[in-house]
Amino acid sequence: MSPKSETPNPKSGETDYAAFAREVLNAEADAIRRIEIGPSFTAAVQLVLDATSGPSAEAPGGGSLVVSGLGKSGLIGQKLSATFSSTGTPSHFLHPVEAMHGDLGRIRRGDAVLLLSFGGNTEELVTLAELLKQDGVPMIALTKNDGPGNGLARQATVTLPVGDITEACPHELAPTSSTTAMLALGDALALAVSRARRFTADDFQKFHPGGGLGRQLTPVVEAMRFAAGQNLSLIDLGTVVQDAYALAEQHAKDSGLRRPGALLVVHPDGTLAGIVTDGDLRTALIRTGPQVWSEPIDQIMTSSPTTLSDTALVRDAVHIVREKRFDEIPVVAADGKPVGLIDVQDLAALKVIEG
Known part of the structure; x- marks a missing residue:
């Protein structure tokens, strides 16, 4: 009608x-x-x-x-x-x-x-x-x-x-x-x-290399700037907070890039144990004062954080950022070992979210 x-x-x-x-x-x-x-x-x-x-x-x-x-x-x-x-x-x-x-x-x-x-x-x-x-x-x-x-x-x-x-x-x-x-x-x-x-989505990406669709279908490992062992420090459990941040600053200086907004903490076998964001550090400083610098990193980290697989796509990172409001997301391999960290600025640089 x-x-x-x-x-x-x-x-x-x-x-x-x-x-x-x-x-x-x-x-x-x-x-x-x-x-x-x-x-x-x-x-x-x-x-x-x-x-x-x-x-x-x-x-x-x-x-x-x-x-x-x-x-x-x-x-x-x-x-x-x-x-x-x-x-x-x-x-x-x-x-x-x-x-x-x-x-x-x-x-x-x-x-x-x-x-x-x-x-x-x-x-x-x-x-x-x-x-x-x-x-x-x-x-x-x-x-x-x-x-x-x-x-x-x-x-x-x-x-x-x-x-x-x-x-x-x-x-x-x-x-x-x-x-x-x-x-x-x-x-x-x-x-x-x-x-x-x-x-598949991979096939679709081949036909859409440019524009927003192409960028959304980019492998997340190609979009992240911070790679484990290169310009991203992996911190052992038990490391003192001050030493952990000193190591991160030295890695940033050696790579010529800014320090990422988070540290990744690993078990003795190299698998991811947790994440410490700059926000976590600020919260700890407000709660306990300067002595936090002498505490083990374990005391302020978030255990078992939300992660992305190293086979994930940029669209998966965008979904987490929008749904959970995280600024940094660890990227891990199938064996649980971190391969890098993608942050909100990486996504902003791809123009898939607003910076």
Whole structure:
């Protein structure tokens, strides 16, 4: 059901606009909820996998998923092509009109094609589908239905119907709910294919080396500045506080870097015993006075602190910093021995949090 077509009265404040906006969102959400997922979806996943999973006689270098659509559907298609590409499926977008004027050569034998048209009878797209069918190119139609009156569905190998949809536009003219539904179903297809490929976070990082996503997926050991035995002191249990800090200052001087805001304390076997932050030291000084400098480091350390594995990603460090408000997090190997320390300034330098 589309939102009411009454024009909000500006003099009544923003309440009318807010109510209208909720109606639009509800209409688009309903369009997604009503999509039925059946056997054709599984067939579409397999069609994409068969075309793009590796070399074949038709595509020695492996096939691609070519996406095409016109108008608003074309814009949705461009986004879906980008999603496939970033989640492990080679893909590019082809404008159906340009295809009729020389760009049809972008589609090779061995490729698969995803065609988007809500009504299913966009002339340029149906013509493209007819030509592709003659060449035996497998096609997926993302469209309203698979009925006999749908020209695109008649040509396609597999049809993914989004169903009958009433646009959120009050006049039921502007593509709104229909394009939202096509986008959602296309995303589901892309992610299902990605899941079938066992596409991992490491794979994702390879396709996103820059920007916030790439930085979030950087291994934490590549982001930390303080490495154990280099510019980060490992303090033995029982070491006097004053001696521990003197050792840390000397390491900082030798490395040319500032001293980290925490010391890591280790057991005789080298495994992590605890952490002492500068905040811990201040608290101890307030509580017991200057004599704290003569106490064993054990007395002021936090035992069994929250740690990160040396296989963790920067996003894992960001989660701990945001959830627990820690400024320093020890990074440990599988054997429990510390390999370094990542602090909030390391994350700020990557621009994944605000410094």
